[in-house]
Amino acid sequence: MFILGFGSFALAAIIMLVCLGLTIGQLARKQHEISKTVRLLTNLGFSLHSLSILTLLYLQITQDYSISYVVNVINPALPTYLRVTALWGGQAGSLFFWSWIINFCLVIALNRRHILQDNWGYLFTLINLIFFSGISMFLENPFKRVWELTDGNLAESLFSPAAGAQVYSGLIGQGLNPLLRHWGMIIHPPVLYIGFGAFLLPFGETLSHLMVKGDGEELIARLRPWLLVAWIFLTAGIALGSWWSYDVLGWGGYWAWDPVETSSLIPWLVSTGLLHSMFLQQKKDIFKRINVILILSSYLLIIFSILITRAGLISSVHAFGESAITIPLIVFLLASVVFSAAVVARRWKKMDSGWEFKSWFSRDSLFLYTLIILVAIALVCTWGLLYPLISRVFTGTEVTLDRGFYDRAATPLLILLVLLMAVCPLVGWSVSNLKKLGKRYLIPLLVAVLATAAAYIWLSKSWVALLAIFIIALGLAVLVAVTWRDLHKVEKPLSTFWKMRSRYGAFLVHTGILLIMLGIVGVEGLSDSIQGTLIPGDKMPLGEYGVEFVELTSNYDTPEYLSVRAQIDLWKGDEIVARLTPGQDVYEARSQYVSIPGKRSTLAGDFYTIMLDYDLMMGYVSIQATINPLVNFMWIGAFFLCLGAAFSLSSPIVREQALGDLEEDEN
Amino acid sequence: MKKKPNIKLIIGGIVIVIALVYLVISATRSNTQYFMTVNELLTQQSELQGQKLRMSGAVVGESIQYDPASLDLSFVVAQIPGDHKVIAEMGGLAKVLADAVADPNAPRITIHYTGVKPDLLKDEAQAIVTGSLDAEGVFQATELLMKCPSKYESELPDQVGD
Numbered sequence: 101m102f103i104l105g106f107g108s109f110a111l112a113a114i115i116m117l118v119c120l121g122l123t124i125g126q127l128a129r130k131q132h133e134i135s136k137t138v139r140l141l142t143n144l145g146f147s148l149h150s151l152s153i154l155t156l157l158y159l160q161i162t163q164d165y166s167i168s169y170v171v172n173v174i175n176p177a178l179p180t181y182l183r184v185t186a187l188w189g190g191q192a193g194s195l196f197f198w199s200w201i202i203n204f205c206l207v208i209a210l211n212r213r214h215i216l217q218d219n220w221g222y223l224f225t226l227i228n229l230i231f232f233s234g235i236s237m238f239l240e241n242p243f244k245r246v247w248e249l250t251d252g253n254l255a256e257s258l259f260s261p262a263a264g265a266q267v268y269s270g271l272i273g274q275g276l277n278p279l280l281r282h283w284g285m286i287i288h289p290p291v292l293y294i295g296f297g298a299f300l301l302p303f304g305e306t307l308s309h310l311m312v313k314g315d316g317e318e319l320i321a322r323l324r325p326w327l328l329v330a331w332i333f334l335t336a337g338i339a340l341g342s343w344w345s346y347d348v349l350g351w352g353g354y355w356a357w358d359p360v361e362t363s364s365l366i367p368w369l370v371s372t373g374l375l376h377s378m379f380l381q382q383k384k385d386i387f388k389r390i391n392v393i394l395i396l397s398s399y400l401l402i403i404f405s406i407l408i409t410r411a412g413l414i415s416s417v418h419a420f421g422e423s424a425i426t427i428p429l430i431v432f433l434l435a436s437v438v439f440s441a442a443v444v445a446r447r448w449k450k451m452d453s454g455w456e457f458k459s460w461f462s463r464d465s466l467f468l469y470t471l472i473i474l475v476a477i478a479l480v481c482t483w484g485l486l487y488p489l490i491s492r493v494f495t496g497t498e499v500t501l502d503r504g505f506y507d508r509a510a511t512p513l514l515i516l517l518v519l520l521m522a523v524c525p526l527v528g529w530s531v532s533n534l535k536k537l538g539k540r541y542l543i544p545l546l547v548a549v550l551a552t553a554a555a556y557i558w559l560s561k562s563w564v565a566l567l568a569i570f571i572i573a574l575g576l577a578v579l580v581a582v583t584w585r586d587l588h589k590v591e592k593p594l595s596t597f598w599k600m601r602s603r604y605g606a607f608l609v610h611t612g613i614l615l616i617m618l619g620i621v622g623v624e625g626l627s628d629s630i631q632g633t634l635i636p637g638d639k640m641p642l643g644e645y646g647v648e649f650v651e652l653t654s655n656y657d658t659p660e661y662l663s664v665r666a667q668i669d670l671w672k673g674d675e676i677v678a679r680l681t682p683g684q685d686v687y688e689a690r691s692q693y694v695s696i697p698g699k700r701s702t703l704a705g706d707f708y709t710i711m712l713d714y715d716l717m718m719g720y721v722s723i724q725a726t727i728n729p730l731v732n733f734m735w736i737g738a739f740f741l742c743l744g745a746a747f748s749l750s751s752p753i754v755r756e757q758a759l760g761d762l763e764e765d766e767n
Numbered sequence: 768m769k770k771k772p773n774i775k776l777i778i779g780g781i782v783i784v785i786a787l788v789y790l791v792i793s794a795t796r797s798n799t800q801y802f803m804t805v806n807e808l809l810t811q812q813s814e815l816q817g818q819k820l821r822m823s824g825a826v827v828g829e830s831i832q833y834d835p836a837s838l839d840l841s842f843v844v845a846q847i848p849g850d851h852k853v854i855a856e857m858g859g860l861a862k863v864l865a866d867a868v869a870d871p872n873a874p875r876i877t878i879h880y881t882g883v884k885p886d887l888l889k890d891e892a893q894a895i896v897t898g899s900l901d902a903e904g905v906f907q908a909t910e911l912l913m914k915c916p917s918k919y920e921s922e923l924p925d926q927v928g929d
Contacts, residue, residue: 279886457776476787483791488802498802498849500821501795502897502910509794633836684886695886712883713835722835724883 105155115145175275221308284344292337298330303399314447316388339738522575544577565625605748612740622730646671705729828890887913
């Protein structure tokens with residue numbers, strides 16, 4: 101099995117190198133069309149790569165402890181689905197999986213014959229594939245075996261490290277860390293990786309375009325579906341991570357500005373800016389240079405994010421620890437940045453789109469402000485991430501920035517961004533003036549003021565929360581008003597709605613952002629908490645709820661851990677609305693435990709309980725109960741982001757037609 | 768065709784840059800924390816008092832005290848080097864942590880924290896703690912980050928509590 105897994109990976113790697121040689125040879129002869137041989141070989145290489153991944157999965161599922169990676173992440177008690185997810189539970193496996201994802205994206209692009217049909221585009225994508233496969237092959241090989249040397253010591257190596265060494269399979273691993281045994285683990289990493297990988301294709305295509313033609317025309321039209329798909333996966337990946345982190349106690353809640361979280365947000369911010377500016381290029385043929393820069397940056401920032409996650413330079417929840425791949429990654433990133441910058445510089449003049457700044461309030465300008473704020477937030481995040489390294493270089497001591505930095509520097513920008521987003525849809529395309537705008541905003545403003553007043557009376561007196569609620573209400577009202585303005589006069593509103601999917605998809609995305617903001621207001625501004633030590637029969641109140649401790653239970657679900665649960669009845673008024681079972685899974689062998697929260701989710705919010713402490717002999721528990729109002733709007737909002745983008749994706753941008761008439765009728 | 772530079776855009780650009788730089792600098796100033804070892808903390812105790820700091824040390828298991836009713840958590844950490852390279856030279860993080868806890872002469876400091884006890888807080892874990900020194904020389908933590916390496920598990924996730 102080792103031979104099959106390692107051998108097919110090695111063959112796949114050799115095929116990649118052959119393709120590299122063939123492609124360079126063709127480019128030297130100025131041939132741009134990808135040859136049939138290369139296409140065939142690429143598909144063959146991908147099949148072998150897949151075979152290798154499947155073999156590793158087989159080794160994991162059948163627990164072959166002669167493989168060092170299996171020892172790291174698998175143990176006999178681990179259920180099958182976790183033995184599969186262990187593929188991305190450790191450094192070597194997840195890097196290998198990542199190189200496979202890149203290969204997968206490459207093959208899809210190649211076979212769909214839509215983008216990457218030039219040797220240059222193929223070459224740039226292939227170089228990335230080879231780089232990451234090389235890391236898996238030489239630095240973090242998941243197929244390394246455990247060997248027993250003649251002196252009885254163990255060693256880790258692919259092939260026999262010394263004469264007389266024997267493959268050793270007596271090590272039984274501790275298995276995947278208990279904190280990773282959650283169904284978020286099944287889905288969050290692969291979705292994020294696909295998002296990361298999907299940005300490679302536009303990157304390769306754009307570089308290729310710049311090498312060959314380089315005027316920035318048509319590029320966006322071709323890339324739009326790929327960019328949207330990449331953005332959807334990136335968004336879903338980040339949202340799933342946030343949800344998992346909220347669902348598992350101790351990872352800092354839904355968002356903690358942890359370096360790894362922050363580093364994945366940076367490409368998201370930049371690509372979100374790209375979605376806006378590429379829309380302008382499609383409609384008005386402007387912002388070509390900006391778009392090219394943003395496409396390239398999105399992928400480069402993803403490599404940066406991989407570097408932050410993998411290199412262990414910065415302490416983080418997700419850290420994989422020190423690793424030999426740091427230096428190669430830094431070199432690869434810097435080389436890619438320099439090369440991309442050079443290519444862009446070469447075509448700079450050719451991509452001039454002759455845009456002029458005409459009005460402070462035109463839609464163009466508002467898109468530009470949106471882009472500026474998004475990039476500004478990305479810069480703030482980058483500064484926060486790199487500050488420990490910068491300070492170490494310049495002052496010799498490491499100085500880190502805490503959450504307070506992001507709260508203070510990023511929050512005002514985020515609020516400004518959402519405000520802009522709320523206001524934007526009512527502004528006309530080219531030139532607008534304030535007087536005209538005032539009229540359109542009358543009703544939405546009224547709605548927002550009423551909502552804020554209601555919130556002041558019933559919900560909160562905090563001015564930040566009220567400001568946020570004002571913006572959310574304004575934004576939603578504006579979206580409804582614009583949709584109404586679009587559709588109430590046309591003959592077939594539904595078919596117009598369907599025809600304009602690209603427009604209403606964007607509205608859905610914006611609705612999603614507003615809903616996420618609503619969730620954040622709930623958690624940050626309106627939550628309430630209590631803790632107490634209870635014996636069976638005790639009841640403690642929280643808001644309109646009561647928490648009654650019934651009994652403490654404990655049993656071994658599997659031999660691996662003891663699951664201790666506090667059985668809690670949740671009272672609302674005079675009736676029991678739910679049985680909550682917060683507790684701990686105690687892994688005695690590894691002297692570790694994992695807290696399992698018990699919660700009741702409704703649209704109004706979560707009732708979230710944690711068992712802080714317990715005594716099996718005395719039968720008492722300490723419970724912390726928290727009400728997180730509106731929190732689920734965050735996940736609903738994230739769903740809207742993906743749904744809206746997918747909706748938009750299903751249709752090309754409508755250039756003139758009906759939309760133009762609707763839009764410009766008042767200008 | 769040469770375009771005239773647009774004065775509105777330039778002014779706008781300058782204003783944005785100034786605002787952003789101000790925002791970043793002011794936020795940086797009020798939220799920096801020095802990363803220190805137990806040793807450095809103890810030797811510069813008087814100067815550092817009240818300053819926002821971040822420090823790392825090895826958790827001494829038997830010192831962990833936790834009152835779930837008040838959420839008062841205290842434990843002792845022992846000196847480990849701050850530099851990754853030094854740690855690697857000394858035989859890796861797991862060994863450095865174990866040695867630090869076993870060595871009765873290693874400099875130690877008491878941490879106090881109010882909040883839920885992190886699952887990974889245990890003997891020979893690495894604690895990365897944010898907070899400040901009080902007048903009694905106790906480190907009052909506002910945030911805990913735990914790491915526990917072990918021989919066959921280099922990819923352990925860490926855990927935060929705040």
